[in-house]
Amino acid sequence: MTTNVTEAAISWRGVKLRNEQFTLGPLDIEIPRGMVTAIVGPNGSGKSTLFRSLLGLEPIREGEATALGVRLNGCEDESYKREVGFLPENPYGHENSLTADEKAKFASGLYPNWDWEKYRKLLRHFDVDGSVKLSKMSKGMRRKAELSIAMSHDPELLLLDEPSSGLDPFAWKTMLEELQRYMEPGDRTLVLATHILEEIRRLADYILFLYRGKVLGLYEKDRLLDDWRTLVVQLSASGPGIEKLDATPGLQGLTEAGPGLYRLEVDSPEQGEQYCRACGFQVLGIQRMELEDILSCLIRKEEARR
Numbered sequence: 001m002t003t004n005v006t007e008a009a010i011s012w013r014g015v016k017l018r019n020e021q022f023t024l025g026p027l028d029i030e031i032p033r034g035m036v037t038a039i040v041g042p043n044g045s046g047k048s049t050l051f052r053s054l055l056g057l058e059p060i061r062e063g064e065a066t067a068l069g070v071r072l073n074g075c076e077d078e079s080y081k082r083e084v085g086f087l088p089e090n091p092y093g094h095e096n097s098l099t100a101d102e103k104a105k106f107a108s109g110l111y112p113n114w115d116w117e118k119y120r121k122l123l124r125h126f127d128v129d130g131s132v133k134l135s136k137m138s139k140g141m142r143r144k145a146e147l148s149i150a151m152s153h154d155p156e157l158l159l160l161d162e163p164s165s166g167l168d169p170f171a172w173k174t175m176l177e178e179l180q181r182y183m184e185p186g187d188r189t190l191v192l193a194t195h196i197l198e199e200i201r202r203l204a205d206y207i208l209f210l211y212r213g214k215v216l217g218l219y220e221k222d223r224l225l226d227d228w229r230t231l232v233v234q235l236s237a238s239g240p241g242i243e244k245l246d247a248t249p250g251l252q253g254l255t256e257a258g259p260g261l262y263r264l265e266v267d268s269p270e271q272g273e274q275y276c277r278a279c280g281f282q283v284l285g286i287q288r289m290e291l292e293d294i295l296s297c298l299i300r301k302e303e304a305r306r
């Protein structure tokens, strides 16, 4: 799968990761550079596994994977990791006894671009006291501290696994502001896994849908929300039958909503509507689709294929 963006920050070709219970892939994806990509998918679809593979924590044994131009299979190139910031889904237990400042001190030794001023500014903006032990912080406070640390070397690639988990609405707003500021120079790439639709609406340029370890699609968010519509169509007893509906241009999903009444999910609504009218069907309504409905439709399609 390719986007229309020529340069990719992350590129997978036939990548497969496997353990006893789970297979992720094969993945063929290009995540565009300089953009925000949200990875969206139900629990257990492989979002965190995918992040771990980018950090070398899950070995890639099949396929070709590159990130920031570096080949990741068997990668010993630590310089790549200096350009990456990572916020894991769950905090690391072995860091519990550290204060945020102590963890930051450790990180400052790993990242040549570490910026103490940036770190302090982020802590101030998030209202976190860096002298408190991570284990003594509330869940949200720790999240904010760890996010500040992940961003303080101004990484070229920022990977955030459910960053807003535990954040209150004010902290969430601060996080959005900081992430938007991070993207401002134009050459940074942010990839985040999230279940928060509002976060996707506000931040994402692209959406990568994952389901049961498979990619259902990589879409430009604005196009996706513009293009996908629900058409409600009434068939008449004397007119053409349901088999005609199956040929609707851009048809993604079709459900019966009542006697002779059908709900069509389409990704080319104008052609779909024209076609339905030309067939003599009555188009009773056209509605934009929400992200969750688009994801449900893609999942139903994938389930039908399995």
Ligand SMILES: Nc1ncnc2c1ncn2[C@@H]1O[C@H](COP(=O)(O)OP(=O)(O)OP(=O)(O)O)[C@@H](O)[C@H]1O
Binding pocket: 021, 022, 041, 042, 043, 044, 045, 046, 047, 048, 049, 050, 089
């Ligand atoms: N139906 C299931 N029941 C139990 N475990 C599952 C199921 N489906 C997948 N898993 C497990 O989920 C793991 C993949 O999870 P991963 O953390 O990468 O997903 P995720 O998309 O980040 O999920 P979450 O949204 O819950 O954080 C696999 O190791 C697999 O064993």
